Amino acid sequence: MNITIIGSGYVGLVTGTCFAELGNKVICVDNDAQKIRHLKTGHVPIYEPGLEDLIKKNVRKKRLFFNSDLKSAVKKAEVIFITVGTPAKGNGEADLTGIENVARNIAHCMTGYKLIVEKSTVPVETGEWVKRTIEIHNHKKHKFDVASNPEFLREGQAINDFMHPDRIVLGVESNKAKNILTSLYRPLKAPILITDIKSAELIKHASNSFLAAKISFINAVSEVCERVGADVTRVAQGMGMDKRINELFLDAGVGYGGSCFPKDIDAFVTISEKLGYDFGLLKEVREINLAQKHNFIKKIEDNLWIIKNKTIAVLGLAFKPNTDDIRSAPAIDIIKRLEAEGAKIKVYDPCAMPKAREVLKGIKFCKDPYDAARESDCLIIVTEWNEFKELDLVRMKKCLKRPLIIDGRNIYEPQQMKKLGYKYISMGRPKVL
Ligand SMILES: NC(=O)c1ccc[n+]([C@@H]2O[C@H](COP(=O)([O-])OP(=O)(O)OC[C@H]3O[C@@H](n4cnc5c(N)ncnc54)[C@H](O)[C@@H]3O)[C@@H](O)[C@H]2O)c1
Numbered sequence: 001m002n003i004t005i006i007g008s009g010y011v012g013l014v015t016g017t018c019f020a021e022l023g024n025k026v027i028c029v030d031n032d033a034q035k036i037r038h039l040k041t042g043h044v045p046i047y048e049p050g051l052e053d054l055i056k057k058n059v060r061k062k063r064l065f066f067n068s069d070l071k072s073a074v075k076k077a078e079v080i081f082i083t084v085g086t087p088a089k090g091n092g093e094a095d096l097t098g099i100e101n102v103a104r105n106i107a108h109c110m111t112g113y114k115l116i117v118e119k120s121t122v123p124v125e126t127g128e129w130v131k132r133t134i135e136i137h138n139h140k141k142h143k144f145d146v147a148s149n150p151e152f153l154r155e156g157q158a159i160n161d162f163m164h165p166d167r168i169v170l171g172v173e174s175n176k177a178k179n180i181l182t183s184l185y186r187p188l189k190a191p192i193l194i195t196d197i198k199s200a201e202l203i204k205h206a207s208n209s210f211l212a213a214k215i216s217f218i219n220a221v222s223e224v225c226e227r228v229g230a231d232v233t234r235v236a237q238g239m240g241m242d243k244r245i246n247e248l249f250l251d252a253g254v255g256y257g258g259s260c261f262p263k264d265i266d267a268f269v270t271i272s273e274k275l276g277y278d279f280g281l282l283k284e285v286r287e288i289n290l291a292q293k294h295n296f297i298k299k300i301e302d303n304l305w306i307i308k309n310k311t312i313a314v315l316g317l318a319f320k321p322n323t324d325d326i327r328s329a330p331a332i333d334i335i336k337r338l339e340a341e342g343a344k345i346k347v348y349d350p351c352a353m354p355k356a357r358e359v360l361k362g363i364k365f366c367k368d369p370y371d372a373a374r375e376s377d378c379l380i381i382v383t384e385w386n387e388f389k390e391l392d393l394v395r396m397k398k399c400l401k402r403p404l405i406i407d408g409r410n411i412y413e414p415q416q417m418k419k420l421g422y423k424y425i426s427m428g429r430p431k432v433l
Contacts, residue, residue: 001079015162028066074114088266094263121204148200214248219252300406313347322351
């Protein structure tokens with residue numbers, strides 16, 4: 001099929017490249033001309049394992065193209081995916097300016113039937129607005145369908161998630177749209193759920209909110225664990241062995257972040273409010289998540305007493321491992337808060353430092369974890385990269401001014417750390433003194 005993807009970010013690039021890999025002819029469009037220039041010269045602006053090679057392969061096979069000219073891209077495609085960003089506005093609502101712009105521009109450029117698919121995460125009823133917008137601007141009255149196909153990929157394993165999804169959700173209003181999308185996705189051999197558009201939109205918001213709720217739930221449990229000297233990792237293990245619960249998203253820590261959960265939960269709370277429902281449960285999920293960062297900082301204060309002029313080594317900037325994405329990453333908030341208290345910060349992250357340099361000024365970016373630890377008063381762990389799980393902790397101890405590690409991701413065994421001579425503080429686990 002001829003496919004156009006509008007918005008060449010994490011989701012757009014992965015989606016476009018994978019559709020090309022499945023044998024389709026794909027044009028990825030973006031209104032950031034520099035991004036398109038980079039992509040045309042083989043430079044991939046994001047870090048996503050395996051993506052660069054797959055892009056190169058499909059460009060070589062002439063199945064994947066990059067373009068900033070929306071008009072020609074719309075003309076050539078039968079199916080158009082909208083994958084632009086839907087960031088949070090100050091009031092918690094999703095900012096749908098990009099979606100509206102794209103819908104209007106598609107309408108102006110239509111030359112025949114088009115299936116317009118919203119893949120960006122959007123509040124329920126956005127599909128109706130997209131349809132209305134296209135109707136208004138589609139002066140030549142070309143036929144079109146709108147569909148919703150929310151994306152569930154996870155950064156860091158996005159290609160695998162796209163190619164082997166648990167399910168594909170298709171919100172459609174016509175048989176034609178249903179047939180086009182089911183045949184497009186057929187090669188993946190994944191379960192396909194066909195719904196109406198509003199239900200599809202809600203599946204995405206409800207899924208992300210549910211996963212965030214799981215994280216906040218275990219973080220709340222970890223608070224109780226700390227108060228009684230129980231171990232939240234054992235509690236989570238015991239809960240997770242129940243198939244109805246499962247062990248995923250049950251890791252206590254500094255809380256969730258990233259470009260999706262925080263904004264999607266805000267948007268879900270806000271759209272629910274607009275529709276007359278007070279989603280108090282999700283408001284609490286948000287509060288617990290915020291509290292985790294405060295709890296973590298309090299652990300640092302409890303152990304360093306005065307933060308001012310102390311040097312703190314931070315391992316991890318990305319909101320999770322295997323990505324360079326620092327959008328709403330807990331590390332950024334934590335660093336800014338410690339800096340505000342007068343700490344000197346040294347950081348290391350395997351991938352996210354180039355992006356972090358743009359938002360964090362006046363801190364020292366280090367060449368490796370040991371470099372960060374050298375002459376620091378304590379080491380804090382904020383992202384659970386595998387690299388950090390495999391550190392030479394004997395060497396690390398020699399680098400630090402004092403052997404103090406405050407671990408926001410529970411990556412080490414407390415007993416082992418005690419044996420190594422560390423004062424080791426983690427989340428929701430008994431102190432080993
Ligand atoms: N990142 C994820 O893990 C993930 C997973 C599932 C769903 N989503 C959702 O997918 C959507 C995109 O997320 P992302 O992480 O890829 O965002 P992103 O910021 O990485 O990419 C969005 C791209 O759209 C481009 N863009 C914005 N307005 C445009 C316009 N008018 N015309 C053309 N291009 C435009 C931007 O320049 C950018 O390159 C969001 O709604 C997000 O919530 C993201």
